[in-house]
Amino acid sequence: MENIVFQLSKYIIIIFTTIYTLYCFTAFRSANKVRQRNIFHKQSLLMYLVHFICYGLLFLDSKNIKVVYLYFAQVAFFILVKLVYKLVYKKLSAYILNNMLFLIMISFVILTRLSFDMVIKQFMIVGASFGICLVVPVIIEKFKYLSKLGWIYGFVGLSLLLLVLVFGTTKYGATNWINVFGILIQPSEFVKIIFVFFIASLLSDYKEFKDLIKITILAAVYVLVFVVSRDLGSALIFFVTFLIVLYAATKKSLYLFSGFGLGSIAAYIAYFLFSHVKVRVTAWRDPWTYIDKEGYQVAQSLFAIGTGGWFGLGLAKGLPNSIPVVESDFIFSAISEELGAITAICIILICLSCFVMFINIAMKMKKEFYKLVALGLSTMYIFQVFLTIGGAIKFIPSTGVTLPLVSYGGSSALSTIIMFSIIQGMYVLNQNEVGNSERRKTKKEKIQKADEQEPERE
Template sequence: MFNLCVSISRFIYIILMGIFILCGYYLYLRRPSERTSREICNYQTAAIILFNLLSFVILFFHELQANDWQFGEPIWNFLTKMAMAAGFMLGMHILSTTLHRGTSRLLWNCVFMLLSVSLVVLWRLKASTAIAQIYWMGICFLVVNVVLLIMRRDWVFRIHKWIFAAGCLGLIVLPFLFPNKQGGSLNWVQIRSFGFQPSEFVKIAFVFFLAKVYGRQYKFRSLVEATGMVGILALVLLVQNDLGTTLIFCVLFLLLIYDYTQKTFILVGGILGACLAALVAYKLFGHVRTRVSAWLNPWSDFEGGGYQIAHSLFAIVNGGWVGTGLFQGLPTYIPHVRTDMIFAAIVEEFGAVFGILLVMIYMLIFLFIMDTAKREKDLVRRGVAMGFGILYMLQSFVIIGGVIKLIPLTGVTLPFISYGGSSLLSSFLILGVLQSMIRIHYMERKEESSGGKGQQSSKQAVKAKEQKGARDDAIQDPYDFDGPY
């Protein structure tokens, strides 16, 4: 009976994710009225709730089956942890839609769906990691609320660029002072019992630095400063054997510099320079050659460098289009499955169709952030939004591309899904900054529409309200109504 329920659930998961995606892209492409947008966001919320309820039922009956269908202490512990997770998710939803008015509910919903997938998969892989992730979710949501409260005014965007540069350099050298080598990379810091990955937070400071540098009229000095900073960071990361973050930093730098200069030859030159640097790294560093060899032919060294990617491919093929179902696959055979390779576990048990829909959520986040950047008049805020949008997309592409053998595998995490406090906290910090910018833009538009700081007469306000109601179904700008979608 349990296996039959799991088999049926595979199709329900795909349907729920499909509804979520259709609603999200409808909101982004059609820009409906406020009332319609609210209803569609409610459909997304319903899909998230049903996804979690279905997952809870499957996990609950699996726990019962593992405990011989007896209600003992393990079952009550399971129910307690599930209640805690549900409480966190519900609290985040309520606070995000009430306390932080003017932020994007669509963006919140995308994050909630990704977090839901994360908890289900992590619980299936190892319950203790899911419980730890629940605690991290609570901490991260407290942090993002603090960020949203602090950034009710945009003073953060006026901090001097060299403060952000000092933050980048200070964080990037910490692994040399407090080393904690993991997976062959010296990119972790261990201070007594506390460990974290500084490069996750260097990304945030680096985006702010580039936005400040590019937030002025075109100057050759700006290019020199940005190039020098990315060069230093790339060299340090190469020494630390953090290839994934190095790739992300370099591509982010190239795309932002192209947006700043609008000169194609600079982009082409940067790409050629990056290719040359990759060739030099391949010649100089043995671990780079190992990664490339495993990418080209993982079967030639199946028990060595190709072991991880080979098992990832086995899992993806085993899952097929609709997956094997929860607890019906063998994802635990994949090395680092809870962090770097979690996408392979998702595809094996939820299916390739579900994996494609998951990628479409990241694409939707990217498109929405780019749309937010396009609407920004302030160059610094525009640069920050564009940088964070590119960062989200790059990180998702690099790890998913590595898992499916599209590009050489590098050790980065999948935002909001992979296990790890550093990754989750940095993703939430970026989310908080983006939502703050959306709210700032919303308040500015609201002031403009009200005639400037509430100086509009009551008669004019009534007339404006009537006009707004008349055109409610023809709104094209999502910031024209009371609250962005």
Template structure:
């Protein structure tokens, strides 16, 4: 009976998630705030809660533990709280981004509960804290106009923190990533990514000369070099690509873009020669089965899991994701593919891409160059991190050891991503404010367009004033057209234009 429930539920989850993903793109054609868009958001929410209920019904059927139902109820309350907060405090927020954030977190809770209940519980606690800490971020982004004045604070603070981690941080899989604080380990590079985007935006939104570009590039290179020395090459690659994109958009100089890509390719070749763990990952990427007993074990098991799951998946608790190394963080996408199916995994990619598109849309429409660059930088951070994570799991690129935002286990990653999405919400509201101010200006501009001709007609119709006969007026018009003198008719046309 449990097997039948699991088998039926996996298809239901795929259908619900596919419908949700379909609405993610159809809503982009609708006008913001329209009745049709609101209806689509409601349908997305229904799909989200039904998928959540279906998954935890299967988890309870397989485990028989009441704590699973309690945990499900707590998650539902948390999601409803997020919806309520954004609806009350930020009525003009991007509902699609809120839906995506909640959906991806729900998927993370589901797969982590399946893999390790303690990790899922810990992730949920961090999510609650992150929601409280990020709740006022959109308001600060909207109201604080002095964010562009802290240029060197962003740079100096970021360099000092990354340097401290490089010297005194804890080593994980050969790289210095975190700093232990009590019973938790904080990964500062996750937060410095956001400060790095703000620094680059401050320096590049009013680029004046080549000297300023050089100074900005040197500071950015210092961030990247510290991460390289710490052997946190995944984060270093994210910093580097984000800066190259922001630099190109700010300067419109293709030489910087292609030159940066060439420099990055050369640095990657050097890293493959001087870092042993990079050599192992490159070798595993080329042929993971040749070194399946060594460095290729992770990628090989990931590919086995994805192939075993197929398009529909094995169903929750029907696969063997325990055989996947680092399954709760770096390779969580492989565990999802095995038990929830390739279609479900493909929908995750499409939802993440939808988030990236929303961020680019905000960046293109917002007028302030400073906020435009911030939106572009944050979108690049998010999109490229998703690409690195999934690309490493499916052997598209060498594994870089970065997490899948909102889904992978990791407190620093989850908190950082929630703050990132809160900043994007603030930028979206700023864009709405710009549109509203434009609408207010239009009536004022129209009222100023009352021409001198209209005023003249009004004056001519006043009581007691004798109008000039038509023929005489025409004669006067022709006489006024003498060389060197402007006619009254020409002056009226000028007034019309103004």
């Protein structure tokens, strides 16, 4: 009987997740605010249903009453976040909030499946992150001088990276962690946001070509620091983000294509300079020949995805812990194995819909600085998603980056929630500007109407 429950439930999870994903895109098509609100309410209901089914299965598998307590704590957390955010920000984007919570819900489910202690830590970090980020949209809306601190952003971010390079801890071949009172923190996750503010601030206000050279030199130093610390995944994310924002600010395709050309040459050189890069490329090219050594991680990832098939083995019915570092770099493989390729594809589409929404917000921003910040954060987000999933399915060599909001990692979770909150703040700012513009227009029309009626009364 229990086995039947597990088998049926996986199809129900797939159906609910698919419907949720379809709503992500139908919400874009509707200009009717009432219809949009109904869609968002339905999405919330679907999220709670998927969450309930998943934790019910996890309890049936483990018979651990702590899983039930954790489930109710998470439900309370989701409800509290929705209530508080809607209370504080009257014009927030329910679209962004829903997708952020859905991805976090998937993270909690998979991490509970992998390690109960791990999900407790992640739950506490995510909860604290939402509390911290509650003020981010206020800062975006109220602090008008954020666009004037370009060089300060640049040197503060670089100082943090140099600090890690000197005093940092090496993990998985890269020196990108720092130990603070026994807690490992990855400052590069937060430097990503500072870096975007740095390039957006300066590129939105550049005057001459020499200004572009100065900005490019400092941005190149960021990338070189990552190369020296052997964190090539982050180096690639920073490099691509800079090129996209540079192109958006200058509208010159020459910068974009020449940058990618130089980046390709640099990647080729890195293959010969760094042994761990050579190992990852070897594992990517032929994991089966080197399955006992270099290719073991990629091979196990492909086994998991292939074994799961379209519908998955069912939650708690696979062997995701056989994949090294599954909780961070290869969590997409764990999702594919137990929840199926259809659910995994839905996760990709939800991430893609977030990116589309971010770009939509960027295009609507009137101030160039905010436009470039939104574009930079959008690029960083979707490119990191691409690198993580691409590495898990052997589309590209593994780069050792996490899947935002889904993978285990306190620094990654906090920085991504900050990124989403910044975009949320820009959405609120744009809504307020639109509202003020409409009020001014209405007031002007009333004055004109009154002036037209004045001669008639005379």
